[in-house]
Amino acid sequence: MDEERLKAIPLFAGLNRKERRALAPRADEVELEEGRVIVREGEWAYEFFAIEEGTAEVRRGEQLLAELGPGDFFGEMGLVGDTRRNANVIASSSLKVVVMTAQAFRQTSRELPDVAAKIRAAIEERCRHLEVAG
Numbered sequence: 001m002d003e004e005r006l007k008a009i010p011l012f013a014g015l016n017r018k019e020r021r022a023l024a025p026r027a028d029e030v031e032l033e034e035g036r037v038i039v040r041e042g043e044w045a046y047e048f049f050a051i052e053e054g055t056a057e058v059r060r061g062e063q064l065l066a067e068l069g070p071g072d073f074f075g076e077m078g079l080v081g082d083t084r085r086n087a088n089v090i091a092s093s094s095l096k097v098v099v100m101t102a103q104a105f106r107q108t109s110r111e112l113p114d115v116a117a118k119i120r121a122a123i124e125e126r127c128r129h130l131e132v133a134g
Contacts, residue, residue: 026104032095048075054095
């Protein structure tokens with residue numbers, strides 16, 4: 001993954017160039033087709049996604065919980081704790097996402113604790129924002 005592409009994603013925007021360079025090999029860029037179920041409610045969370053291009057829906061059962069687009073991320077609880085998914089996320093258009101596995105994030109936490117701390121802080125900030133908005 002190119003570090004310049006990471007810079008365009010708000011979650012990683014707070015990282016400096018050196019930090020993005022260190023993180024880039026630990027993340028993959030993946031293209032997904034419209035209609036693809038990316039994460040399934042009830043399954044264990046092993047990876048985290050940030051949307052570069054396209055849109056996705058977050059659903060619990062038939063209920064639409066949120067619509068996501070470029071800059072949004074999901075599956076972050078898989079990075080910060082061993083949890084099961086609490087909703088389905090389905091591509092509502094073709095998508096380009098950055099994917100990081102929980103294992104890669106744990107490795108980052110050990111080897112680059114400052115980078116992992118900045119990512120965790122961004123995740124926590126979003127969670128606080130969602131609580132206030134909800």
